[in-house]
Amino acid sequence: MSxxxxxxxxxxxxxxxxxxxxxxxxxxxxxxxxTAYLNLEPNxxxxxxxxxxxxxxxxxxxxxxxxxxxxxxxxxxxxxxxVKSQKPLIEQLIAAQVTLEAGAQSCKITNFAxxxxxxxxxxxxxxxxxxxxxxxxxSGLNYQVLAGIDANHRLILTQADDDxxxxxLTVGKNPLGSSTDSSLLSTSINFLKSGVHHLLxxxxxxxxxxxLLIPAVYIRKQKQLVAVAKPRSALLEVFWIATSFTLAHSxxxxxxxxxxxIIPAWFIESLIALSIAFAALNNLVPMLRVRAVYLxxxxxxxxxxxxxxxxxxxxxxxxxxxxxxxxxxxGIELGQLLFILVVFPIALLLRHTRxxxxxxxxxxxxxxxxxxxxxxxxxxx
Numbered sequence: 467m468s469x470x471x472x473x474x475x476x477x478x479x480x481x482x483x484x485x486x487x488x489x490x491x492x493x494x495x496x497x498x499x500x501t502a503y504l505n506l507e508p509n510x511x512x513x514x515x516x517x518x519x520x521x522x523x524x525x526x527x528x529x530x531x532x533x534x535x536x537x538x539x540x541x542x543x544x545x546x547x548x549v550k551s552q553k554p555l556i557e558q559l560i561a562a563q564v565t566l567e568a569g570a571q572s573c574k575i576t577n578f579a580x581x582x583x584x585x586x587x588x589x590x591x592x593x594x595x596x597x598x599x600x601x602x603x604x605s606g607l608n609y610q611v612l613a614g615i616d617a618n619h620r621l622i623l624t625q626a627d628d629d630x631x632x633x634x635l636t637v638g639k640n641p642l643g644s645s646t647d648s649s650l651l652s653t654s655i656n657f658l659k660s661g662v663h664h665l666l667x668x669x670x671x672x673x674x675x676x677x678l679l680i681p682a683v684y685i686r687k688q689k690q691l692v693a694v695a696k697p698r699s700a701l702l703e704v705f706w707i708a709t710s711f712t713l714a715h716s717x718x719x720x721x722x723x724x725x726x727x728i729i730p731a732w733f734i735e736s737l738i739a740l741s742i743a744f745a746a747l748n749n750l751v752p753m754l755r756v757r758a759v760y761l762x763x764x765x766x767x768x769x770x771x772x773x774x775x776x777x778x779x780x781x782x783x784x785x786x787x788x789x790x791x792x793x794x795x796x797g798i799e800l801g802q803l804l805f806i807l808v809v810f811p812i813a814l815l816l817r818h819t820r821x822x823x824x825x826x827x828x829x830x831x832x833x834x835x836x837x838x839x840x841x842x843x844x845x846x847x
Contacts, residue, residue: 500529500619501775502611503586504564506604507626509597517568519598521575523560524584524591525611532615533559546583549592553581560594563610568600589731606641613637617667620660622780632780632790634660650789657790661797664776665805670738670841671769672805677746677834678707678758679809680827683817686752691827693817700817704810706759708802714766715773716795722774723791734771736845741765742838749831773798 502525509518527544530536534555537544549556557578566573577597584593598604612619621635623642633642633656665671682703684691694700721727745761747753773794782790816822 500526500612500616502526502529502619502621503591503624504607504621505624505626506566506598517600517603519566519573519600519604520595521566521598522593522595523564524586524593526586527583527590527592529612529616529619530556530592532612544590549583550581556581556592556594559611560596563613565608565610566598566600566604567606567608568602568604571601573598573600573604604642606639607635608639609635609637611637620776632782632786634776634780636663650786653786653789654793657793658797658800660776661794661799662801662804663797664773664794665798665801668772670735670742670838671772673834673837674738674742674745674765674769675711675802675805676809677742677749677831678711678762679704679806680813680830681749681758682707682810683813683822684827691823697814700810700814703758704806706757707762708806710759711762711766711769712799712802714763715770715798718767718770719773719777719795720770720791722771723777723787725778727771728778729771731775732845734768734775736842737768738772739838739842739845741768743835743842746831746834746838750828 502523504524505522507520509520527536527549531544534552536548536552538548538551561575564575575596575598579595582593584591607621607623609621611621617637619637623633623635625642632653633640681691683694683700685694685699686692718727722729745758745765748761777787777790777794780787780790813822813826816826
């Protein structure tokens with residue numbers, strides 16, 4: 467039995483180190499949710515041998531700066547002249563990394579229009595439009611912008627045909643839906659997957675759940691941490707934490723996605739980072755002597771606005787937006803449940819050990835504070 471416990475400690479330690487290292491690495495690149503926009507509109511007559519499209523593409527300047535040197539004088543102020551000077555490189559980037567496919571062939575990008583600057587959600591975006599020459603109707607997109615740089619980057623694709631669903635695409639190869647009979651089903655599945663994906667790659671949301679879950683196997687008696695005697699108590703605590711967090715973020719996610727309340731994304735993302743730091747600090751030095759369930763609800767209201775960034779700018783009708791909202795929210799819950807199923811059994815298994823108290827609870831909380839504060843200062847500047 468002692469050998470089994472030692473082996474369990476060893477494996478759990480490795481998992482924790484990998485988890486915290488991954489978050490530390492993402493801290494170097496963590497920034498407000500990264501979104502690009504692509505709109506496609508067919509040109510010419512139907513039934514022609516070749517199909518021509520007009521495409522409009524928008525990419526945040528802060529994302530473009532990760533790919534092209536648009537601030538050569540390093541003054542942290544990107545001017546319009548600096549952007550225009552990199553026009554050839556920008557066009558090469560788009561042509562190479564935004565590849566629309568028609569069957570087995572790639573469409574040819576031609577006739578780039580002059581670059582422009584657009585504003586979305588308080589951020590400056592590069593705007594460009596160009597033409598696509600395809601041998602057949604578009605059937606897929608190989609999207610590689612920010613591949614290997616930002617796992618959170620996504621592309622919102624709209625097409626002129628009202629029967630085609632708006633799609634939230636990630637980096638890589640993506641089939642493009644074309645069936646009018648299944649547009650609602652496509653929307654539902656698309657946003658369900660997007661919700662799961664958004665939660666599981668959202669290191670800030672995962673870190674927040676982590677700092678809420680790790681004390682769930684303890685109770686405080688005379689300022690001392692005591693492991694719960696029976697798993698049932700810890701299970702109930704986690705159930706109420708998850709339920710409280712879900713209820714809170716569902717409220718603000720709905721209000722923000724429907725446009726009832728609009729808060730700048732950079733401000734919300736900064737508050738999310740502070741919520742993690744506060745929750746982790748509260749593990750070490752209880753400042754609010756309330757159960758984690760109340761912290762989960764209060765800070766869940768903030769995280770809900772962060773989740774809503776995926777839906778706010780979507781050009782959807784009210785009925786489609788409600789369906790997307792419901793599907794996305796279910797996806798978030800599935801991702802949250804998966805994370806809990808991974809983390810919580812480890813906490814239950816090791817709750818009586820010195821390793822759990824010293825490494826996972828105390829060291830984990832300290833590292834979480836450091837990462838969250840890094841994110842805060844990165845996002846606020």
